[in-house]
Amino acid sequence: MYEFEGKELLKAGGVTVPRSSLLRGAEELPKSIPYPLFAKTQILSGGRMEAGGVVLAKESAALGEAVENFLGKTIKGWPVIGVLLEEKVAYESPEYFVSFTADPDTRRVLFSLSDKGGTGVEDRPVIKVPIDVDTPEFPDTPVPSDVLKRLFGVFTANDCILLEVNPLVQNAKSEEWVALDAKVVLDDSAFPRHPKWQYPERPSAPDHKVSPREVRAREIDRGDHRGTAGSTYLDLEGDIAMLPSGGGASLTAMDALNRLGGKPANYTEYSGNPTGEKVKQLVSVVVSKPGLSALWVVGAVANFTDINETLRGLIEGLRDARKELGLPIDYPVVIRRAGPRDTEAYAMLSEVKDFDLHVSGEETSIEESAKKIVALADAYRKKHAR
Numbered sequence: 001m002y003e004f005e006g007k008e009l010l011k012a013g014g015v016t017v018p019r020s021s022l023l024r025g026a027e028e029l030p031k032s033i034p035y036p037l038f039a040k041t042q043i044l045s046g047g048r049m050e051a052g053g054v055v056l057a058k059e060s061a062a063l064g065e066a067v068e069n070f071l072g073k074t075i076k077g078w079p080v081i082g083v084l085l086e087e088k089v090a091y092e093s094p095e096y097f098v099s100f101t102a103d104p105d106t107r108r109v110l111f112s113l114s115d116k117g118g119t120g121v122e123d124r125p126v127i128k129v130p131i132d133v134d135t136p137e138f139p140d141t142p143v144p145s146d147v148l149k150r151l152f153g154v155f156t157a158n159d160c161i162l163l164e165v166n167p168l169v170q171n172a173k174s175e176e177w178v179a180l181d182a183k184v185v186l187d188d189s190a191f192p193r194h195p196k197w198q199y200p201e202r203p204s205a206p207d208h209k210v211s212p213r214e215v216r217a218r219e220i221d222r223g224d225h226r227g228t229a230g231s232t233y234l235d236l237e238g239d240i241a242m243l244p245s246g247g248g249a250s251l252t253a254m255d256a257l258n259r260l261g262g263k264p265a266n267y268t269e270y271s272g273n274p275t276g277e278k279v280k281q282l283v284s285v286v287v288s289k290p291g292l293s294a295l296w297v298v299g300a301v302a303n304f305t306d307i308n309e310t311l312r313g314l315i316e317g318l319r320d321a322r323k324e325l326g327l328p329i330d331y332p333v334v335i336r337r338a339g340p341r342d343t344e345a346y347a348m349l350s351e352v353k354d355f356d357l358h359v360s361g362e363e364t365s366i367e368e369s370a371k372k373i374v375a376l377a378d379a380y381r382k383k384h385a386r
Helices: 003-012 060-070 145-157 188-193 212-222 248-259 276-286 307-324 342-350 366-383
Strands: 020-023 037-041 054-057 083-087 096-103 108-114 127-131 160-170 177-179 182-186 228-235 240-244 266-271 294-301 332-338 356-360
Touching (some): 003 020, 037 060, 188 228, 228 276, 240 248, 240 266, 240 276, 240 366, 248 266, 307 342, 342 356
Antiparallel strands (some): 037 054, 037 083, 160 177, 228 266
């Protein structure tokens, strides 16, 4: 989220933030916020201060010049979508770094804190403590527990993956604890639980324009909370379409493919236990990209994902794409999947004769599967003179 969006969530959750006003164009400068005040570019990246994206203005002429310089520009490759004008808060306390991060492996939240926050906190000591979501208990810290509880409440109420305040300070006059900056990442799959969320699409990386495929992929989860499929999607420049399962396996697969000379056409994932219908929709998005030479369906041994259900969705998605999009889909489809109901899935796939399927289970490593997809894609390119 942009800083101003994150601070709106904090304010709604009872966390104090500085007075501010967001400018998106050549609007009249606000008169309700006294000088000096900060002009802060709104981009989806940290490190704005070092990149010249934050300016302290002592009077209106300097502020007007800063706003004019910022609007319509890019900082660190990210487009500036607005400028947050914010009061300068006087404080004498240390600058605290406070964050909450979802840990899907333990199903707990990692609480992190440092009394040496601010710019460069990455290189300083940080205490880290796992917190139970249902019965949160915080260690003794200089930051009052009620402040931490309010921050944690914002984290849980909004299905955050990450909530980071850096710095958190104590106002020298009012003694209130104030969040001077906010970095918030929401769980895209939680959109169905938050009908009031109306956040527009945004780029996934610097200098990246959101493609129609990305928009379509992200819409899949918004109407169905069962598992995730497509919440993360990014078009890349290669020709090997990717349909990995979530978690570390997707990154392992991408690393293996790149290391062996394969070039992925996209990055996406499905995880949890999505329905076959959701997988079918994601397949339609993935294979709609022109110029593909192969499709790789890959994942670790699943614990909860119904392999038969999801691979049935794969085949239905391929057939629908061939029929509705007019795509030949004559390139190789390499499948490396195992887990619940995989025996039924293998039997089902053995009956599929209308696609060039290459199926394996856990007896084949992700590395070996990567070698196969690279070799088959190379052969397909040579055959079709690509």
